[in-house]
Amino acid sequence: MAIETIRYVKTAVRAVALTFDDGPHTVYTPRVLDYLHKYNSQAAWFILGSLARSRQPVLQDIAQGNNDIGVHAYDHVSLTSLSYGQIISQLERTRTIIAEATGRSWPYLRPPNGAYNETVLKAAQSIGFKYNVLWSVDPRDYEASAAQIAARVLAGLNPGAIIILHEVTAPTAQALPVILSEIANRGYQAVALSQLLELAGD
């Protein structure tokens, strides 16, 4: 199967995937996991190998909550600026850290800055990645207040939406309880990416 680029999942089911880039973070990730647990929800992380290397217990906690851990890259670098071999190295090193921490790996790539081309896709596919995961809702949380983040996410709520968030500033975690309770109020569920993909066509 060729690697597939997705921005959302086609489904009529009221389910969405929250995704967290640029972690794992030693403060924000545990906070996010607590909120997800409280609201009986899941999410996906796209992690940086360079950070995860010394934060393997955080990866274990993410996996233990039935969440997904995909690869962002080892460094936060646009993969389109690298050679084929360098791309493989960025992805492989990160996936190895995930596998060492959790005993498994997930076939999901989200390229830093959303930057990809044929070379990136070919390299990712050659080592077993099955989904190039982009997004349909971008609240630009890295430069927004918690209230703005919540309002923007909820304005974009749609069956099958993939929502991009980051673990670089506190407001994202602060916005999460509002987002999760309103998701439930509107009859939606925040699910893991793997769960959302299973709803395709439903």
Ligand SMILES: [Zn+2]
């Ligand atoms: Zn990023």
